[in-house]
Amino acid sequence: MDINTLPGNPLPNNKSPEVTHYEMLSSMPSIFILPTHMPLHILHESEAKLVKYGGSLTYDIGEAGLILGKVSHKKRAVLELRSRGLWTEEILEIGKFPKTTSDSHPEIPSKRQKLSHEQSAGNASSEIVDLCTDSEEEGNSEVKAQIDPSEAILSTTVDIGHKVTVLRLDWLVQSIKNGEPLPMSPFLVYHGRKIAAPLATPSQPVTIVADQIKQRAIEDAAKRPAIEKQTIHPRRSRQDPEKHSSQRHPPVLYRETTSENDDTTPLPPQPDWVRDHVVYACMRSAPLHPPNEEFILQLLKIRRIRQFTLDDIGVRAYSTFIAAMAAYPYLVKRSSEITALPGCDVKLANLFAEFQHHKSSTNEEGFVSAAQALETDPILRILTIFNDIWGVGPKTARDFYYSRGWRDLDDIVEFGWNSLSRVQQIGVKFYDELQQGVSRMESESIAGIVRQHANAVRPDADQPIGAILVGGYRRGKESSGDVDLILTHRDESVTRNLVVDIVASLEKAHYITHTLSLHVASTHREQQTRPFSAEDGHHFDTLDKALVVWQDPNFENSEDHDPSDSTEGASNHKKNPNPHRRVDIVISPWRTIGCAVLGWTGDTTFQRDLRRYAKKAHDWKFDSSGIRERTTGGQVVDLEHDGDTWQQREKLVMERLGIGWRPPEQRCSR
Template structure:
């Protein structure tokens, strides 16, 4: 924390009980912050359950809610109660001065406060006279307020309470702790509150903070914290909704036999990617579909999915990083120390591996106990049931299960059908069919049909098939990464003539519907065509869609219209045969996404739709941090000036200065005198454009079969 100076003395006596969140604060910073609040007359509490105002170095709502939950405070996001100017107030709230409300403190605190009220009245009154701003606290009896540390810093600097609303991170109402949860206990050595005006506080407020007391307080607080590896607790114990997740794995201790093993079986060398400057970015290394440690990774994936269903974004990211790192490791793991050496992996993952390794004799039989508990947990089973509905995410699945109390798909149909979106209704209707995976041969047949209709609506003559005047249709997604079966089919359509890709998605889908291949068009976006097929602006409003995608696309329900009817020629004869209805189409329904990209950025579109989720995330992280760029499936922009960069176009070969020029936004044209006599990389297929893009971004090209991060 910085040093604050002010000509006025800040008065926090009107504030609700305050708790300082330790996230992103060093212990010294946390204790310094607490002392400043204490010296200003604030109601510091070390029991988060009693606090109503939380101050910390957090900026995201989800992180704030997570930190409160980690301290045993369970909340639902909600607006703060409106202030009642009449002076009436709810139970548990005291009014101080005109139009002022304050949360009532605990019994012990009220007692201390009463004994010192007379002594402190005059000093408080004088401070209020010097306070230009009269901050009115809302009724926080059943609500909490999380503000940025900057609010306290600004208030101390100014010498009075500055308005807190610009610094709000999270507002919520307090809810009961869910069944099966355990929360941390507070230290019995800590008082519930330290309130200015008590006999002890009056002594401290007239002198410098007692260093010894600060150290004692730090020791007492440390006694309540988990073992040093707190990250596991933050991702596991506090974020769970199941008592099965509260079992902390025993830390592995190296035995003499293991030490002897290591002396005769040294650990394999770390791959180059694990020690380089880009070790934390999965987009800068090769990750294959079937890695040596696939069985163990499948267990970690189940834990990650449970974190996802519990809305634990931090845990999801942590497990995603660990899974991507282990997936890229080229050796079969034989010792837990191999894991702790990998970026993004810690002792928690190594301990899980030891539990998995010791559970059985073969990889096929091995499991992690915590995964067995998850598989048997009714809540997780119910959430997964709803999560598998097309169009239902983790948030909605939790509403179905916890808020509405639904347990089966029939409950959704009976009690909530009218509240579902069209996508969700179709997801319920074809639930079992959508769960069936699509073999590669069928994916290719669907691609061929889409390509045929694209050629039809663009009037591509057969003589031009396979030439630069033809339309390209590329299968992306899991198919391109080499999966034997896919959950859905994603195809990207593009043409070198930009006029032909504008509004193409509607024409193609209409043609497919007319012939019976598409039975339902659930969403049809023309966002790229609407903005003239330009790259998405740097500061664009969030757009709902697939990942970081903003292209023209259609989400369709697909069914092969061709099937053998049981009506045979001559059966019944004449008009009776003609009137006999055809039987219902028995072919399975599939999910198909048709994406349209202009040729200028086709490499971005195909790259953006081809990698695993973590691979895509790390591309964005890498180019933002290393080059200051924004990448999405519609193109690349400079974050500083918003300029579009063309990293896909043909350019001179083997010239490192070219990439520098491109990243700076300069144009590289064949007619430039600088490139006389230089060989050009002027091939212009979508594969070439994707390769040049990856090289230009600095992540290096690798085929899609090496982007399987999960």
């Protein structure tokens, strides 16, 4: 297929058919957006625009026919494709759009003329290499040319029959502005055909190279036991998790079946957000336990695997899938229902088909093969343990496994304790306790104690300090991973430096055993909304806060021991059996309490899309400390000044942002 016949390049004397606003890009091939040199918010916006206008977004570059990115040079485009595992071969004469010789057929440049010119100019001793990739039916199979021997590598490539076009991202922007797909030639960077990765060099025939590769593989296999013995610590050679890695087995691809097409059961009416292509999770209601929760749990596992492979694009894609499924109010019965959801594509439909297939064939819970790896793959199991340590993310977990050779918590303690940060040491020390959930009753008890100490350190306040439990508790979860608590007061002199005094009081009473971090940035800027800065826009929360480890010091027989007693006999007292908990104490001035509560209540994807929507719809920067304009040098936008209570102020922020009010129990986008 020539680039002249791709959608967006209408043939002469043929007008493009009229399309609706949301179908403008529906005729385009699958599109992949290169993240290189692209800020995260620009990438989000570009993907959202592509989906909004009917484009087929793919996160698999191998299946893309069209690639958009911030690249302007052909060599750079080829390098970007190759770095992602896609080898290509440039299609000659591309980018030249010939005049037409008739009303219906464009004139095709003659390969024979071009190659004949090269042949006459080439060295007589040059090797003859077949450059033709057309089929014999097209009558060009005999076309050959003489080229420099250094280019003989082309003879070992294999055409896999698909073409790919790389355009500047401006094509998407200008097409949307123009209301129809524009011709591609002004935006063209590179056009080529997909090929298999070359195996040989000009001086090595393919058969010789294949034999060498085979021999090296045999030698590597024979050496494997010796390599295992050379690991950092011999005790870890007790198993080789990579030998049984389930990540090496690709999942089965399930496609739409004829029985699904034969199903005459009418589909439920589409929710407004589906019909209107609403792509932002903050504008949809997502309950704590949606109808498709069983399938969502499988997607959550796949997203976790993507996190461990440091696949940020994959994580973002699955977050979008999960948020859409969480908001869909009906139990999905057909894969075709999924492809209608904003941000969801055939990849998710295939996963659901597999899930449904396993469920119907076993009459038990459905599952997705790719998700099973999180529990069956020995490497992923170890990475999960490391990642669950407080202060350890996916990247550090991979470093523990691959660079340091650790395989369990004992390895960390025995071989790397002194290399850990203080926060990580605390995370390892209380690992089992911090994995336990915190019940609603216990969260309320902790909030009451913190509020009591807050009022004790501000005895002159004209009214009590308010305490608001947010996070998973406010969304309705029966058990939360930690306790998120916001304290506020109408008098800013009360909230100034309040977090420092509260922590000191709770430490003295032995409720706080460890202070992981203490932030007073809000106090330092006189509790004003964070100044707008494009360079540090990734900071979502800038309020005063303390992240602490909590343990109730009261337990049976504890009254016989004075915790402040440091005498020798005090060491014989009974150990505190109460579990350690993670608690976040956040301080917000009353002026922006609505933004603070909103920012600390929604799930991760809800918060991500809240920031994206504020920027897209209003060119505002949302932060838990308030809202600022981006176009006027960062002027503060006050959306909650009419609210008398913190509940009213939060509602005003949501309504005036334009996302609409929904109770916290409906913000569970996962």
